Structures are given as structure tokens and as C-alpha cells.
Amino acid sequence: xxxxxxxxxxxxxxxxxxxxxxxxxxxxxxxxxxxxxxxxxxxxxxxxxxxxxxxxxxxxxxxxxxxxxxxxxxxxxxxxxxxxxxxxxxxxxxxxxxxxxxxxxxxxxxx
Amino acid sequence: xxxxxxxxxxxxxxxxxxxxxxxxxxxxxxxxxxxxxxxxxxxxxxxxxxxxxxxxxxxxxxxxxxxxxxxxxxxxxxxxxxxxxxxxxxxxxxxxxxxxxxxxxxxxxxxx
Numbered sequence: 698x699x700x701x702x703x704x705x706x707x708x709x710x711x712x713x714x715x716x717x718x719x720x721x722x723x724x725x726x727x728x729x730x731x732x733x734x735x736x737x738x739x740x741x742x743x744x745x746x747x748x749x750x751x752x753x754x755x756x757x758x759x760x761x762x763x764x765x766x767x768x769x770x771x772x773x774x775x776x777x778x779x780x781x782x783x784x785x786x787x788x789x790x791x792x793x794x795x796x797x798x799x800x801x802x803x804x805x806x807x808x
Numbered sequence: 809x810x811x812x813x814x815x816x817x818x819x820x821x822x823x824x825x826x827x828x829x830x831x832x833x834x835x836x837x838x839x840x841x842x843x844x845x846x847x848x849x850x851x852x853x854x855x856x857x858x859x860x861x862x863x864x865x866x867x868x869x870x871x872x873x874x875x876x877x878x879x880x881x882x883x884x885x886x887x888x889x890x891x892x893x894x895x896x897x898x899x900x901x902x903x904x905x906x907x908x909x910x911x912x913x914x915x916x917x918x919x920x
Contacts, residue, residue: 799850
């Protein structure tokens with residue numbers, strides 16, 4: 698079965714702290730995506746990771762991909778309140794134009 | 809560049825009716841895909857189109873159908889609506905295989 702598992706599903710943290718969201722997937726893939734969704738809004742693309750060892754950074758967010766472990770991480774550095782949102786990872790398994798999504802990690806950052 | 813446009817934003821229908829949702833992709837994007845988002849099932853793939861051809865379809869009943877036109881605009885149709893079809897329907901367009909999917913604001917369908 699094609700599965701994408703995110704953990705944690707819920708994370709409450711203080712501003713200024715660091716944390717990591719994990720995304721495990723069950724079979725080979727050559728594309729992994731991270732998205733952000735604010736309440737009542739659509740999905741905003743954060744990163745596309747295409748190869749083993751890929752690392753991308755944007756501001757306080759950094760994403761990495763280990764295809765051998767079938768694991769991607771989204772690391773948040775010195776969190777700020779504006780990063781509060783739900784974060785999703787999605788994987789295109791078997792390159793068939795279909796993304797399989799994780800359940801999402803709801804991140805709340807308290808001032 | 810204008811983003812992905814979905815219409816309408818909100819729809820309220822009753823069981824048994826049918827509905828058509830529309831999606832205009834970003835100019836130049838030929839791949840359009842549709843996803844259903846619900847609190848219980850999360851994000852689930854419906855279909856993907858490229859140059860008017862459906863390349864893949866998700867695990868949804870035949871009541872869900874779609875099409876793409878020559879200008880890359882896409883529509884999806886749901887017939888014989890059920891309460892469980894209440895969801896946010898998201899359309900996304902993509903410029904190339906390794907580029908991100910750009911999502912529209914969605915159509916929120918409520919079936920009563």
C-alpha cells in the first residue's frame with residue numbers, strides 16, 4: 698500500500714525554538730513536495746525535492762530528502778508566530794502524476 | 809502572472825443533484841490535477857490531465873468525472889451527490905514534471 702506518514706501530527710512550540718517534522722513514505726519516489734496551508738486557505742508550495750541528499754532552504758525552513766531511508770525532514774529554525782500553519786508532505790510514487798499526501802502537521806507557535 | 813482560478817468558491821447542493829466545478833490553470837501550464845480535501849480523509853487525488861488527456865485517475869466512484877479543454881481549462885463533475893461528497897475541491901496546475909503544483913483557492917462544496 699502506498700503510504701505517506703507524517704509526524705508529529707500536532708506540534709505546539711514557543712517562538713525561538715527549533716523543531717523538525719518528519720515524512721516517511723512506503724515506496725520509491727523521485728519527487729517529494731512540502732506545502733503549507735493556512736486555515737481556510739489553499740496550499741502554498743514550499744519545496745520540491747528531486748534527488749537523494751537534496752537540501753533546500755528558504756528563510757527559517759529547511760527541507761532534506763533521503764531516498765534510501767524514504768524520509769524527508771522539514772526543519773524549523775528559531776520559529777516565529779507567522780510560521781503557524783499546517784504543513785503537508787506529498788510524494789509522487791511511481792511517477793504516475795498522482796501525489797500521495799501525508800495527513801499534515803498542525804504547527805502552532807506561541808509568542 | 810495570474811494564479812490558478814477556481815469557480816465557484818462556494819456551492820451548496822442537495823443530495824442527488826449534480827455539480828460542475830471549473831479550473832483555469834496558470835497560463836502556459838498544460839497539466840491540471842484535482843484533489844479532494846476533507847477533515848477525515850485528508851487530501852486525495854481525483855484525476856490529472858495533460859493536453860486534454862486523462863493520464864491518471866484516483867480511487868473515486870464513476871460519479872466523479874472530469875475533462876480538459878484545448879485551452880487547458882478543466883472541469884470536474886460530480887453526479888448524484890452524496891453527503892460524503894462535501895469537501896474542499898482543489899485544482900492545481902504544473903508547468904513541467906519537476907516543478908511544483910500551483911493550487912487554486914478551491915471550491916467548497918456542501919451537500920445537504
